[in-house]
Amino acid sequence: MPVELNHTIVHSRDRRESAEFFVELLGLAAPVEFGPFLAVQLSNHVTLDFATVPEADITPQHYAFLVSDAEFEAAYALIGTRGIEHWADPRKQHPGEINHNDGGRGVYFADPSGHYMELITVPYGGWPQGEPRR
Template sequence: MPVQLNHTIVEARDREETAEFLVEILGLTPAGTYGPFRVVEVDNGVSLDVLQVDQPVHPQHYAFLVGEDEFDRIWGRIKERNLPYWADPMRREPGRINTNDGGRGVYWLDPNGHSLEIITRPYGG
């Protein structure tokens, strides 16, 4: 079997809020529960296992490859919520999207400060 990412743990101050945020913004099915985790599944079988922590959250970066229609819907939800967004990971281009590699991309933050990104083309493609 080839090496594949199966799941990753997403630290959260509030696991319910974080799981719901991811589900709503990305347009995914409702999160399940497994032990201490709220499990947010993306379409390629990888899960984001949201774990509530009682310490400072260590912000991470999570990038999602999406189709053009999904990009429009997700970006629309970002704008509907008046969430700040950027064209770049360093947040130097606010209120813009990028067109890297012939696709589109945008960055925004979740309630814990994790950097989220959607792209319509893989980098280097």
């Protein structure tokens, strides 16, 4: 069996706020309660399991998501509507912009708990030869 990521735990100040931010931004199904977690299912069957922890225990992590052009447009519209600070680059040198790396589009922003989120429409290095663009 090939190795696949199944789930990861995302430490949050408020698991519901973080999970709902994420599902609303990306148009995903509502989170499902699973013990102390709120699980958000991604299309590749990976779940992000949001857990409320003391703020001192949150170490900001980076989460990058490959999305379709339509998903990017919808998410970026919400980022604008909600006034979410965002950047074209991880060093925050291009505020209020997106990038066009590898012929796609990308944006960086923070979630309610301070995790670094990234949306991209083309994987780093471009699409593998023969793989159709989404």
